[in-house]
Amino acid sequence: TDDGLDMSVTAQVSGVTKPLMSVRKMCRTGNRVVFDDDGSYVENKQTGHTVPIKIEGGRYIMPMCVSKGFPRQG
Secondary structure, eight states: TSSSOOOOOOOOOOOSOOOOOOHHHHHHTEEEEEOTTTOEEEEEEETOOEEEEEEETTTEEEOOOOTOOOOOOO
């Protein structure tokens, strides 16, 4: 780390075949993202509404559907 602490980190590089979400962008838009072995979720800090994040095959998955015609943002 920047302050000189040694850490062990495991990283993986692979081809992307499904959409990825940016935790930073979710946080920037008023959400809290929690990854925990006892339960992971996204929480809207204003409303308190939570959306569970599942673990499937070693990956975090947040099931969702997108309506046709949903405006694309860039």
